[in-house]
Amino acid sequence: MCKKVSEETIEYVGILAKLELSEAEKETAREDMEKMLDYIDTLNELDTSGIEPMSHVFPVNNVFREDVVTNGDSKEEILANAPKRKNDSFEVPKTIV
Amino acid sequence: MAKQYETVIGLEVHVELATKTKIFCGCSTEFGGAPNTHTCPVCTGMPGSLPVLNKQVVEYAMAIGLAANCEITKICKFDRKNYFYPDNPQNYQISQLYLPIARNGYIEIESSTGRKKVRIHEMHMEEDAGKLVHDEWDDTSLVDYNRSGVPLVEIVSEPDMRSAEDVISYLEKLRMMIQYLGASDCKLQEGSMRADVNLSVREAGSEELGTRTEMKNLNSFKAIARAIEAERERQIELLEAGKPVIQETRRWDDNKEHSYAMRSKEDAKDYRYFPEPDLVPIVISDVWIADIKARQPELRSEKLERYKKEFDIPQYDAEIITESKKMADIFEAAASVCGKPKKVSNWLMVETLRLLKENSMEPEDIRFSPENLAKLVNLTEAGTINSSVAKEVFEKIFAENIDPETYVEKNGLKTINDEGALKTVIDKVVKDNPKSVEDYKSGKEKAIGYLVGQSMKAMKGKADPGLVNKMLREILA
Numbered sequence: 001m002c003k004k005v006s007e008e009t010i011e012y013v014g015i016l017a018k019l020e021l022s023e024a025e026k027e028t029a030r031e032d033m034e035k036m037l038d039y040i041d042t043l044n045e046l047d048t049s050g051i052e053p054m055s056h057v058f059p060v061n062n063v064f065r066e067d068v069v070t071n072g073d074s075k076e077e078i079l080a081n082a083p084k085r086k087n088d089s090f091e092v093p094k095t096i097v
Numbered sequence: 098m099a100k101q102y103e104t105v106i107g108l109e110v111h112v113e114l115a116t117k118t119k120i121f122c123g124c125s126t127e128f129g130g131a132p133n134t135h136t137c138p139v140c141t142g143m144p145g146s147l148p149v150l151n152k153q154v155v156e157y158a159m160a161i162g163l164a165a166n167c168e169i170t171k172i173c174k175f176d177r178k179n180y181f182y183p184d185n186p187q188n189y190q191i192s193q194l195y196l197p198i199a200r201n202g203y204i205e206i207e208s209s210t211g212r213k214k215v216r217i218h219e220m221h222m223e224e225d226a227g228k229l230v231h232d233e234w235d236d237t238s239l240v241d242y243n244r245s246g247v248p249l250v251e252i253v254s255e256p257d258m259r260s261a262e263d264v265i266s267y268l269e270k271l272r273m274m275i276q277y278l279g280a281s282d283c284k285l286q287e288g289s290m291r292a293d294v295n296l297s298v299r300e301a302g303s304e305e306l307g308t309r310t311e312m313k314n315l316n317s318f319k320a321i322a323r324a325i326e327a328e329r330e331r332q333i334e335l336l337e338a339g340k341p342v343i344q345e346t347r348r349w350d351d352n353k354e355h356s357y358a359m360r361s362k363e364d365a366k367d368y369r370y371f372p373e374p375d376l377v378p379i380v381i382s383d384v385w386i387a388d389i390k391a392r393q394p395e396l397r398s399e400k401l402e403r404y405k406k407e408f409d410i411p412q413y414d415a416e417i418i419t420e421s422k423k424m425a426d427i428f429e430a431a432a433s434v435c436g437k438p439k440k441v442s443n444w445l446m447v448e449t450l451r452l453l454k455e456n457s458m459e460p461e462d463i464r465f466s467p468e469n470l471a472k473l474v475n476l477t478e479a480g481t482i483n484s485s486v487a488k489e490v491f492e493k494i495f496a497e498n499i500d501p502e503t504y505v506e507k508n509g510l511k512t513i514n515d516e517g518a519l520k521t522v523i524d525k526v527v528k529d530n531p532k533s534v535e536d537y538k539s540g541k542e543k544a545i546g547y548l549v550g551q552s553m554k555a556m557k558g559k560a561d562p563g564l565v566n567k568m569l570r571e572i573l574a
Contacts, residue, residue, distance in 0.1 A: 012367075016179075016367055016369065018181050055174060055372035055374075055378070056372075056374070056377055056378065058377070060377045061377050061378045061379065061380045062377070062378075062379060062380055063149060063150065063376075063377050064149070064150050064151070064152035064155070065118075065123065065149045065150065065151050065152065066151075066152060066153075067116050067117050067118050067151050067152065067153035067154075068117065068118065068123065069117055069118050069123055069124070069125045070118075070123030071122060071123045071124045071125070071135075071137045073134040073135075074136065074137060075131075075132075075133045075134050075136065078133055078136045078137070078138075078141050078242075079133060081141070081143065084237075086237070086239055087132065087239060088131065088132040088133055089132045089133060089230070089239035089240055089241050090133075090183070090186075090239065090240040090242070091237050091238075091239055091240075092183040092237065092238050092239075092240060093236065093237060093238070094231060094232070094235075094236045094237055094238050095182065095183055095229065095231075095238050
C-alpha cells in the first residue's frame, strides 16, 4: 500500500515550516512523507478503541512551581544570544502583521 | 419593506493573571521593567530549557471557571500552537486546545431586553508573547521579551450576544467577577484585558449563522461599541449589494472609526497543535476544587447584601459602591475606622466618582487611603471644617493622599466657631451693606443670603454658614 502525497501538500507543509525546497528536495520529502504515512497505516491496523491517547511517557502529573520570583535581571546573558541588538532589545527584520 | 437583520456576536477575552511570576518560569511579571530585564532561558525559548507550571495560574483559572459556572476539566493538558513570529522566540505558544481547564459555563447579563445567559464555551490557560516595537525610520523591529510567558486565561463565549449593549454588559460582568476574585486587574487600556469580537449578521428570524469576521485591537468599551456598529453596517451593506462576507480577521482603527482586513481565511494560520511534551498533565481532584471554592472571596452580590445589613446603607449606595472591588474595599475600611458608613458612601458616590470622571480614571486607579477619607469624615462631622472646605480638602486627598488633619491644621482651615470673632465680622458686614439690611428688614428674605455670603467671604470661608445665618438674624431682629 502506498499513500500518495500531492505536490500541493509538499508545497503547503514547506510554507508552514518556512522552508524553501528545491525540486529535488521536494521529491525526497515526498518519498519520506509517504513512508511515514504508510507506517501510520500499519499502526492503524491495531484496534485502539477504549484506550486513552498517551501524551506522556512517564506516569507523572501535577508538577508545579510556587508563585515566587526566583530569577533576577539576566538581560546581558539573554541578549548575548541575540543575532543583533539595539536599545537592550532583540533587533529583527521589520515585521508587521 | 427593508429587510431586518440580527447581529450575532461571540467574544474571545484574554485576561492577564495577577501572579507575581510568569506561567512557566520564576521571572517577575511586574509591568514597566526596562526591556528584557525580566527574562530567562525559558521565556526566551532557549533550547534545552524546561518550563514548570506556576500553581497559582491553575488556581486562578479554576477560580474564574467556577465563578462562571463552568465544569472543571479533571485531567487537563497543554498543547503547542505553532507559528513563526518574532514576538514568540519558541516558534510556538504553549496553550490548551484539546483539554482546556474549564468548559460549558455561563454568565448572566442584564440589558434593556432583560436578563439572559451568555454561555461560555471554554476557558484555557496560555502564555503571552513579547512586545514588538516597530522602528519608524529603520527597517527593523525591536523585541522586548518581558511580557513573554506572562500567564493569560482566554475565555471563549458562545455566539449568544445580539448587540453592543449585550457585549458591554457581558464584559463588565466578567471584569467585575475577575476583579473580585483578585485574579486580574482587567484594565482594557493597559491590555490586561483584551477582547476580540466575532460578529456575523443574518436576516431576522433565520436560524442559520452568517459568515463571521473577527475584530481585533479594541482598547476600550467605547471602541468596542463603535467597532460593533461599524462592522454590522459593513456586513449588511455587503449583503444588500449581493456580495459575500469574507471570513477574515480585521483590525479596528478607533481614530478613523474604520476596520481593515488583516488576513483572510485562505492564509489563515494552520497552527498544527500537538500535545506539549515538556509539561505533564494536570490532575484536578474534587478536594482541590472544593478547596478553591471554599477560598473563593466574597462576590459582588454577597457583598452588596452584607453592606446593606452590616452598614445599613441604602440599596442604591450598595449597588454603586460594589460595582468596583476597589471602591468596596475603600468603603469597608473607611466605614470601619470612622463608624459613619453613610457619610463615607456619600464621599465615594458623589465627589470620588466626579473626580474619577473628570480625570478619565477607573476606580482601580484610586490612590488615597481609606484612613484619610475616614479622618475627613470625622473632621466634617465634628464641625472642625465646613462642607465647602471639606470638598477642597477631599480634592487634595484624592490627588495626593494627604493627611487631612495635618493639612487642615497647617493651612488654617478650621471653622471659626468663636462667636465673639464672628460677631465682629458680621457687625462690619451689616454696617457696610445698609441696602441689603434694609431689603431684609422690609421682608426680602433673599437679602439674608447675600449678607451670609459677604460674612463667609470676610471669614475666608472658614465659618459655619448655618451659625452665621443664625447670628445675622439675631443681630437684624
